[in-house]
Amino acid sequence: MKIGDFAKATGIPPSTLRYYEEKGLMRVSRDKSGYRCYAAQDIAWVQFIQRLKDTGMLLRDIRQYAALRYAGSATMAERLTMLEKHRNHVCAMQQKWTSCLQNLDDKIMFYRQEIAKIR
8 A cells, every 4th residue: 555545554654664664664565666565564554653752762762673573584583582572661651651540640639738727
């Protein structure tokens, strides 16, 4: 599929898709006219890239992961290690955010109680 159709299917703007290709996150075949041709399996891959970004993985790490992915199944152990390391990072950030949220909730409760005393 062409870039416009692919962008609609994924919800990712064409400019971002071009950027992903430029940075080596995606390898896209071209037709005889030079237009990008995305395959159906590229949808899952670009969505996975987005999830990695959403969880805070650095672009250089996503690039490394992508290079390993394109290198084939011999790199599966290294990719697994990368994902496990990133998962640990995500869990640590989740704990941090949970603590921050609890702190905010405590402060909100404090203010509600203090305001209720004044009324």
